[in-house]
Amino acid sequence: MDDHIQFKSLTRLDESLLAHIPPFSLLEHSQIREILDHATVRRYAEGVPVFCEGDPAERFFMVLDGYIRVLRITPCGEQVIALHIPSGQLFGIAKAIGRDAYPATAVTASEAIILSWPTQIWDYFVVNYPGFATETYKVVGERMGELNMRVVELATQQVEQRVANTLLRLVNQTGRKVEGGIEVDFSITRQDLSEMTATTLHTISRLLSAWEKQGLVKSRRKHIVVSDPQRLVALGQHHA
Amino acid sequence: MDDHIQFKSLTRLDESLLAHIPPFSLLEHSQIREILDHATVRRYAEGVPVFCEGDPAERFFMVLDGYIRVLRITPCGEQVIALHIPSGQLFGIAKAIGRDAYPATAVTASEAIILSWPTQIWDYFVVNYPGFATETYKVVGERMGELNMRVVELATQQVEQRVANTLLRLVNQTGRKVEGGIEVDFSITRQDLSEMTATTLHTISRLLSAWEKQGLVKSRRKHIVVSDPQRLVALGQHHA
DNA sequence: TATAAACTTTGCGCTAGCACAACCTTTGTT
């Protein structure tokens, strides 16, 4: 992970990149310049690990473009996808929650451009950049909220509802308008969806087939379009 | 919730109460005095709500003695128990994660003595008391870790394993040595355990009965003693 | 001391969704 290409010397990053992103939105242009000058940029292909669970948290990251998938692997080798992170968000911020190793693995869910900084300057950021800490902890809070929601869903809902809700969340958070509905903005297999909803790829396949027949979704290999969010919401709700 | 009894005027709290508790352990006695003087103390009976999901987060809390149960209630009225908080820990720290309403409900799991402070002085604490922020975020990190672990467990394990692991965690975190094993240190019903493990009280009852026959646990109404942690650990592990 | 309320146990039948298996389709590679 030390082969980071230092784009900053090639393509000088524009300050406007960060100006509107919450943790930096309160800062002066000069401060953003400073932040960018400390950053390393790297382009990742799809499906590439950015860091792994248990690695020492030497850097923290921000998605500039693309999506990150956060996952954990059980002792028995099963994957559980915890979360997707869209562009504009920090991740790998172990330091913020008092850890010195990453608590989960981060893999690119699409091609992605990622900024990163050495963890040592975290405290400097917190002290010197107003709003940075606050906004960061807001993100932590949101992630906790999502985790919590997943626990509740896993504990109380049927597979069909979990999948419906997960799919809705995906298109809400990372959806792209296409003709005929909203499409999940990165490659996503049945296997992936099953690892998000604690079921099997077979069950997902059956569900999507059924939904497609009813005109709720349209899916091709690695692509899912939600064409009737309304009815999907209804499916996700009640206990029947 | 405004009938807080101001014990502080009656029984002046001793500084040694907080001196060894992480978020305060780095502080001078005078600072702890100051903190205590701002605190409200209240004794709660068992099963009493301290705050409810969605309430404005006007105060933050610390368990001085007893246990707190954190839970969420679904639209359909089902409860999911997220977490138990033992004495010495902060809770209701919505402010720390950028919220202004409590994200879950907190109920006493036993008789409890609880300190609380108005949320407005949170920032003062963070700025003026070294180590307070860091230690607090460590707690946030640990809670995230627990949530994460629960998601993984719910997603990959069978009921028997989940219950075994949950029970082990309970006795590890809140266990009290008794003759014949380690006992969960607060009242706990089959219903409670089922709400922690996403199953039914019936299944819990059957499991405990079976385990009792095998000499793994001993349980009476509202009490559970783990007598053979070793074998329980084994049960919690493998996929069979 | 009787009665109610809360908690627990146990039995039985059913079904959601998994495991297994076979086959198909699309994409990438040589």
Add this chain to the structure above:
DNA sequence: AACAAAGGTTGTGCTAGCGCAAAGTTTATA
């Protein structure tokens, strides 16, 4: 063009664990 590899579909049978039901036990209340 042929093959391999990754991803997707669909069928069949099975079972973990739930829903329902009924009865037992302990604790609280009148």
